[in-house]
Amino acid sequence: MSSPYISVELRRLVIDRADSLCEYCLFPGTDGLMFQVDHIISVKHGGSTTADNLCYACIFCNLQKGSDLGSIN
Numbered sequence: 001m002s003s004p005y006i007s008v009e010l011r012r013l014v015i016d017r018a019d020s021l022c023e024y025c026l027f028p029g030t031d032g033l034m035f036q037v038d039h040i041i042s043v044k045h046g047g048s049t050t051a052d053n054l055c056y057a058c059i060f061c062n063l064q065k066g067s068d069l070g071s072i073n
């Protein structure tokens, strides 16, 4: 199983790639709102800690998604 640990470099890459916007709702990540680098496919579902499985997400989108593969809004 892949480690859930996301290195500082990988975190930086994901944030830069997302242009500091939540990749789900496009909310800007510069407003002091809590943002997290999220596993698109969670580690518990076999997702890997690689750039193509990570996205930048605001706390609302991340909480709504949880560790499931996806959710319906």
Ligand SMILES: [Zn+2]
Residues within 6 Å of the ligand: 022, 023, 024, 025, 026, 027, 057, 058, 059, 060, 061, 062
């Ligand atoms: Zn969001």
